[in-house]
Amino acid sequence: xxxxIPIAVLLLLLAPIAVGTAIVLLAALGWAPEFNARTTxxxxxxxxxxxxxxxHSVWLSYWVGxxxxxxxxxxxxxxxxxxxxxxxxxxxxxxxKPVLAVPHAAAAFGLLFLIAPSGFLVRLVSPELTGFMRPPxxxxxxxxxxxxxxxxxxxxxxxxxxxxxxxxxPQTDPRRAEIATSLGFGHIWGWLISVxxxxxxxxxxxxxxxxxxxxSTIDVALVLGPVNxxxxxxxxxxWMNDPDVSLRLTAAAGALVQLGVTLAALLSWFxxxxxxxxxxxxxxxxxxxxxxxxxxxxFAGGAISLSVGxxxxxIALLLIWSFTGMWRFPNLLPDSWTVSSWNTQGANIFExxxxxxxxxxxxxxxxxxxxxxxxxxxxxxxxKINDLTWWVIYVPLLVPQIAxxxxxxxxxxxxxxxxxxxxxxxxxxxxxxxYVYLTLADPWNAFDTRFLAVARTLGKSVNRVFWTIRLPMLxxxxxxxxxxxxxxxxxxxxxxxxxxxxxxxxxxTEAIALAAGGNRRLIGIYALMQTVMPFVIFALASLVPRFVxxxxxxxxxxxxx
Amino acid sequence: MTCFSRRAPKGPxxxxxxxxxxxxxxxxASAPVMAADPDPADWEAVxxxxxxxxxxxxxxxxxxxxxxxxxxxxxxxxxxYGVTLTHVKVSxxxxxxxxxxxxxxxxxxxxxxxxxVWVNGENFASLKREGLLLGAPWSTDLPNYALADFExxxxxxxxxxxxxxxxxxxxxxxxxxxxxxxRYFGExxxxxxxxxxxxxxxxxxxxxxxxxxxxxxxxxxxxxxxxVLYGLVQDRSVLAKPADKATFDRVTAPLWDWLERIHPxxxxxxxxxxxxxxxxxxxLSDSEIDIGMTFNPGEASSAINEGIFPDSVRSFVMDxxxxxxxxxxxxxxxxxxxxxxxxxxxxxxxxxAQARKADENVWGDPTxxxxxxxxxxxxxxxxxxxxxPATLGAAELGATLNEPDAFWTxxxxxxxxxxYASGS
Numbered sequence: 001x002x003x004x005i006p007i008a009v010l011l012l013l014l015a016p017i018a019v020g021t022a023i024v025l026l027a028a029l030g031w032a033p034e035f036n037a038r039t040t041x042x043x044x045x046x047x048x049x050x051x052x053x054x055x056h057s058v059w060l061s062y063w064v065g066x067x068x069x070x071x072x073x074x075x076x077x078x079x080x081x082x083x084x085x086x087x088x089x090x091x092x093x094x095x096x097k098p099v100l101a102v103p104h105a106a107a108a109f110g111l112l113f114l115i116a117p118s119g120f121l122v123r124l125v126s127p128e129l130t131g132f133m134r135p136p137x138x139x140x141x142x143x144x145x146x147x148x149x150x151x152x153x154x155x156x157x158x159x160x161x162x163x164x165x166x167x168x169x170p171q172t173d174p175r176r177a178e179i180a181t182s183l184g185f186g187h188i189w190g191w192l193i194s195v196x197x198x199x200x201x202x203x204x205x206x207x208x209x210x211x212x213x214x215x216s217t218i219d220v221a222l223v224l225g226p227v228n229x230x231x232x233x234x235x236x237x238x239w240m241n242d243p244d245v246s247l248r249l250t251a252a253a254g255a256l257v258q259l260g261v262t263l264a265a266l267l268s269w270f271x272x273x274x275x276x277x278x279x280x281x282x283x284x285x286x287x288x289x290x291x292x293x294x295x296x297x298x299f300a301g302g303a304i305s306l307s308v309g310x311x312x313x314x315i316a317l318l319l320i321w322s323f324t325g326m327w328r329f330p331n332l333l334p335d336s337w338t339v340s341s342w343n344t345q346g347a348n349i350f351e352x353x354x355x356x357x358x359x360x361x362x363x364x365x366x367x368x369x370x371x372x373x374x375x376x377x378x379x380x381x382x383x384k385i386n387d388l389t390w391w392v393i394y395v396p397l398l399v400p401q402i403a404x405x406x407x408x409x410x411x412x413x414x415x416x417x418x419x420x421x422x423x424x425x426x427x428x429x430x431x432x433x434x435y436v437y438l439t440l441a442d443p444w445n446a447f448d449t450r451f452l453a454v455a456r457t458l459g460k461s462v463n464r465v466f467w468t469i470r471l472p473m474l475x476x477x478x479x480x481x482x483x484x485x486x487x488x489x490x491x492x493x494x495x496x497x498x499x500x501x502x503x504x505x506x507x508x509t510e511a512i513a514l515a516a517g518g519n520r521r522l523i524g525i526y527a528l529m530q531t532v533m534p535f536v537i538f539a540l541a542s543l544v545p546r547f548v549x550x551x552x553x554x555x556x557x558x559x560x561x
Numbered sequence: 562m563t564c565f566s567r568r569a570p571k572g573p574x575x576x577x578x579x580x581x582x583x584x585x586x587x588x589x590a591s592a593p594v595m596a597a598d599p600d601p602a603d604w605e606a607v608x609x610x611x612x613x614x615x616x617x618x619x620x621x622x623x624x625x626x627x628x629x630x631x632x633x634x635x636x637x638x639x640x641x642y643g644v645t646l647t648h649v650k651v652s653x654x655x656x657x658x659x660x661x662x663x664x665x666x667x668x669x670x671x672x673x674x675x676x677x678v679w680v681n682g683e684n685f686a687s688l689k690r691e692g693l694l695l696g697a698p699w700s701t702d703l704p705n706y707a708l709a710d711f712e713x714x715x716x717x718x719x720x721x722x723x724x725x726x727x728x729x730x731x732x733x734x735x736x737x738x739x740x741x742x743x744r745y746f747g748e749x750x751x752x753x754x755x756x757x758x759x760x761x762x763x764x765x766x767x768x769x770x771x772x773x774x775x776x777x778x779x780x781x782x783x784x785x786x787x788x789v790l791y792g793l794v795q796d797r798s799v800l801a802k803p804a805d806k807a808t809f810d811r812v813t814a815p816l817w818d819w820l821e822r823i824h825p826x827x828x829x830x831x832x833x834x835x836x837x838x839x840x841x842x843x844x845l846s847d848s849e850i851d852i853g854m855t856f857n858p859g860e861a862s863s864a865i866n867e868g869i870f871p872d873s874v875r876s877f878v879m880d881x882x883x884x885x886x887x888x889x890x891x892x893x894x895x896x897x898x899x900x901x902x903x904x905x906x907x908x909x910x911x912x913x914a915q916a917r918k919a920d921e922n923v924w925g926d927p928t929x930x931x932x933x934x935x936x937x938x939x940x941x942x943x944x945x946x947x948x949x950p951a952t953l954g955a956a957e958l959g960a961t962l963n964e965p966d967a968f969w970t971x972x973x974x975x976x977x978x979x980x981y982a983s984g985s
Contacts, residue, residue, distance in 0.1 A: 052978050052979045052982055052983040053982055053983035056983065117849065118847040118848070118849055134848040134849070135847060135848060135849050137769075137770030137828060137829060137830075137849075139829045139830070139832055139833060142833050143832075143833070144832055144833070226833075227776060227833060227834070227836070228776060228832075228833065228834065228981060228982040228983075229982050229983065240659070241653065241655060241656035241659045242655055242659060248659075248663075325868050326846075326868045326869070326871075328848070328871075329847055329848050336868065338868075341625075344625065344629050347632070348628075348632075410663065410667065413663060413664065413667040413669065414667045414668075416669070416672075418674075419674045501660065501674045502617075502619060502649045502651065502656075502657075502660065502674065502675075503617060503649065503674050505649065505650065510622075510650065512652075513622050513623070513650050513651070513652045514622070514623065514650075519623070519624075519625055519839060519843065520843070521625075522625060
């Protein structure tokens with residue numbers, strides 16, 4: 001039974017993506033019998049590339065994706081290099097934790113409320129310093145160049161990359177950096193050339209996932225991104241939803257162009273990797289030591305604090321807006337406060353929140369069961385995970401959602417299971433499973449298996465040992481991975497929208513639907529709820545083990561091993 | 562807590578494992594079975610069939626007051642008819658058309674996701690053309706349709722020039738109305754808001770960054786283009802029928818010239834446009850712009866009541882008439898709860914629901930009913946409504962301009978996108 005698990009996982013992760021992409025590919029080539037199209041040609045691709053402003057859309061997706069990854073990785077790495085083992089480092093580590101739980105859309109809304117010309121930052125200095133009695137006519141958000149969208153992506157990718165870097169740190173040798181410093185290398189440069197290569201080696205796949213996400217983001221683009229024309233993924237979504245039948249095929253071709261753009265960004269990244277390696281080697285060989293790095297340290301520290309601060313302040317603004325009556329410019333705080341928005345939305349928040357909760361609970365639970373089964377199977381069969389398996393687990397994070405969700409929704413429609421709760425749960429699992437696996441695998445494998453051997457020699461069965469020793473002792477990482485899976489499911493927009501056929505509205509799809517209208521009170525409420533739900537689960541995941549093991553000192557956080 | 566860390570692999574594996582599965586599953590559709598559609602002429606039968614049904618109503622969900630009104634409708638139809646109404650909030654109605662179309666393509670001839678859709682104009686024309694609507698005329702047989710003012714309001718029987726043919730049920734009427742913050746007009750400046758295109762152009766020039774419109778194909782944006790076009794064409798009759806590209810270019814040339822002249826002085830220098838009516842409303846309440854526009858003549862008063870607009874906001878219309886139309890609800894051919902949807906559509910036409918809709922404290926959307934056909938009690942419902950300071954009276958609203966033929970709408974959208982949505 002357990003031995004069938006790898007096949008089940010393989011089906012879960014690869015089948016939807018392969019099938020979805022295949023359907024999209026056929027449609028893009030003009031073979032879609034349901035629309036009376038049975039030709040095969042490249043007409044659709046030329047239609048896509050000739051659409052007004054298409055090259056601008058393509059360029060936007062490409063450069064924003066690449067730069068978002070570059071800047072967020074750069075800030076994280078420089079910060080770690082400059083501040084590791086300092087008080088400031090521990091402070092940021094603590095502050096960044098809640099930021100990880102904030103969904104992309106909510107962070108984007110918070111940023112919007114901060115940086116818009118009528119937003120909080122301009123109000124803060126108006127009219128005292130600026131003289132503005134009315135908001136300035138500045139093109140900050142939805143700018144055609146995509147800079148606001150880039151900022152929105154960076155503030156959410158920084159916490160993610162920080163966490164994966166943290167996870168990789170224990171497997172590197174900090175003494176290398178000390179030796180480098182003692183040889184006269186600057187603090188940051190010494191760390192970069194001695195420790196960073198080993199870390200980067202481990203966080204490469206997460207960095208790729210960032211590039212893929214950033215090149216094909218939809219929710220962040222809808223909130224902060226350009227509109228005329230929007231980035232490629234948003235245009236594909238528009239085509240997908242157009243009443244004109246023929247545009248369905250254009251959408252399919254557009255989805256494949258998106259795949260190509262993402263791939264191009266990844267290839268550029270590979271080239272960048274090579275370039276950086278060559279430059280770094282050259283600098284090292286020439287003996288450059290970069291000792292004066294205070295400015296760089298200040299920049300990294302400032303940038304990461306700013307990014308964390310922006311997200312947290314943005315969340316505070318969501319809260320304020322949700323209770324706002326009238327809020328005239330340039331008043332710093334609302335002129336009147338009211339609970340009426342919460343009152344009128346109460347029933348709908350409950351309904352969409354409950355649905356999001358059920359979906360996330362189911363997707364995270366099933367994924368956790370599958371992950372535990374996979375890990376236990378690996379342990380019992382003494383299976384070592386190879387490179388190919390790692391790629392397979394990462395596939396759902398490496399293929400843009402827009403490239404296959406459309407095809408998948410058509411398949412589900414055909415099978416008559418679209419628009420059902422369980423179809424949505426199933427598709428969420430494709431994205432939840434990898435995160436749960438990736439967070440649980442290391443603590444699980446690091447477990448001292450001699451506990452199990454002792455129990456076995458005392459005559460306990462292998463199943464009994466699993467249930468009574470390993471699982472309880474690993475309760476903390478198990479719940480933590482569950483919480484992350486829950487958060488991933490809550491934040492899903494496109495799969496919920498397309499597979500749910502609009503019949504399964506969740507807190508996230510509601511938040512994005514409201515974005516277009518720009519009613520800040522409602523956006524505040526929904527984005528806030530979207531943030532609170534995963535946050536509560538994260539909090540429970542860290543409290544429950546503390547309570548359950550209150551009489552087991554060694555199993556507490558920081559307890560002796 | 563986490564560990565994503567792993568040795569980086571060298572190359573991606575083969576990912577086409579399930580390809581065969583894909584193709585085999587794709588064509589395994591079930592055969593359709595058609596059930597008889599409910600007939601509104603036999604209303605008792607419709608009512609009994611509807612009881613206990615769940616109706617999924619796909620309707621634009623971008624305005625809080627409208628959502629609240631729809632929620633109220635849900636409570637009332639539950640109470641009176643045992644119908645459970647779920648409002649599926651959509652951001653663009655075109656998405657719903659696409660949804661029904663995909664279901665038809667996939668052979669789902671019953672049990673569709675959409676039971677009722679709030680629709681008009683191009684989307685109705687698409688639904689009708691593609692055969693996606695409930696086949697037999699039904700709306701004219703609804704008991705409350707008799708109260709509708711179809712004799713005097715041609716917009717109730719021709720939706721953007723497309724004959725309604727009983728395939729959708731009227732819900733409300735609309736007229737393009739502008740609103741402005743009167744604090745910034747009047748004293749010292751030219752008196753009052755600009756009510757013709759020359760005055761509007763001059764005002765935009767004098768007040769750079771204080772005016773914008775929604776980007777077509779959003780309906781309010783497209784409507785603004787049509788409104789301007791009406792003000793610039795010599796012969797309006799040309800807009801009533803389809804034309805060729807050359808005629809289109811010739812007739813619309815003054816429109817594009819006019820836009821070229823105002824764009825540099827628009828909000829954000831015309832590089833970004835509003836998304837829809839709610840966005841325009843937000844921009845005015847943030848004092849980012851001074852003039853906004855809407856299809857709902859009661860919207861400004863309604864927003865003052867909600868505390869979103871300052872009470873200095875007033876409405877105006879163009880002196881050469883305003884584009885007017887109606888909006889409807891339609892039922893797709895494969896709806897799961899057709900009887901339930903008919904019951905809801907009929908309730909929407911009831912004096913109770915129409916009067917509440919026209920109340921500016923609720924929504925302020927003009928009624929489709931004929932006052933003269935109502936009973937004394939029903940008239941009292943409408944008499945009790947007060948008109949807010951920002952709402953124009955019937956006489957002030959002026960003449961109604963007919964929607965141009967769908968050809969013009971489509972061409973205007975396409976041409977606008979080609980000119981202003983290319984990112985250059």
